[in-house]
Amino acid sequence: MDTVATGLFLTAAVGLLGSPGPAIAALLAVGRARGFAGGLRYFLGLQLGLAMAAGITAAGLFSLLATFPSALHMMTIAATVYLVYLAWSIASSPIGEARTYNGAHASPAMGFLLGVTNPKAYLAFASLLASYTLIKDNAPHDAFTKWMLLIAVMIVVDIIWLYIGAFLRGLSLSPRNERALNIALGLTVLIAAGLAFV
Template identity: 30%
Template sequence: MLEALFSLVAATGLLLGSPGPAPLALAASGATFGVKESTGFLIGILLGLCVAIVGATAGVAALLSAWPEARLTVQVCGALYIGYIAFNIATAPVLVQEHSAAAQPPSLLDGFIFNLLNPKAYAAFLAIFSQFLLPIEESGFSYIATGLVCLIVAAVVDFTWLCLGGSLRPLFHKPKQAKVIRVSFALLMVAAILFVFLR
């Protein structure tokens, strides 16, 4: 159980914490408007993530209950998606959104809509639930516990990006440093998937 929990936390942290749209938006907001002013945006992003978790949980649970033999197919699709995301992260251009001095910080509603319409969030949780489901005998509790762990990890990771926004923002304006960070995240994501398949 501890090994499964560690794998889930590590995979969730790497997948959600890699420099994608939400983390970069939080970092840019934190750098531009400050942590306090960006807290509503963070809460909105986490609420949108809750919808993605419920959607992915319901989808995976229904699929695997109806067709238990589909587990390997779902796992392979999840692994391919994580590999695709890792490739996109490693090869993405350097980009940080700039905000004008007169701009208002993004709101709670902005954050909610941002993640509600983010297909990466749904696909990421589909991949996580297919690969790293906690081994609890009652399947319903297994999905709930896995979802709660994912939400806690997401809250910690997103808050960290928000707090570190001021210090990370200059790095993403320097192509060499940005590339090293992106490739490192991508390699760590691929290593997490290989760990699951080889254990």
């Protein structure tokens, strides 16, 4: 394995996969609403969806999928509708002692849906997988190694973002400030969806 190429690949992966986007905005919002432990099931579903998306890309199947624009369009619609729903649910959720949370939109299935239907994630994976050769003269082994490294990077950066969301949950805020934070998180999800899918 090429050590220099691996270091450059990991650096690029952390920068690309760790920068704010729809999945990270969703993790922040879920962590804020449900706490770290409560958000772990959503996190797991999201990681499974992203791992599948990365595997599809590593296997070269995303280029085949891209030949069907209607399929990509439907994936974009599904992810966007979910993110709008999540943003509204977070922004309008009760505050203070009345705080409740509908776990349906933070279930493992919803995390998986976001991970596997996010076209921008596929494009990021395609860019990273094509960027460096880690193992020369063995393309399947090279692709598998990159896939494993991408999963490791995703787990680390996403668990950090979930923790940041949970940290926000622990803040002692006035009802007005808590409502403002909920609205800000909802807007963050909407902005991330708009930037990623428009």
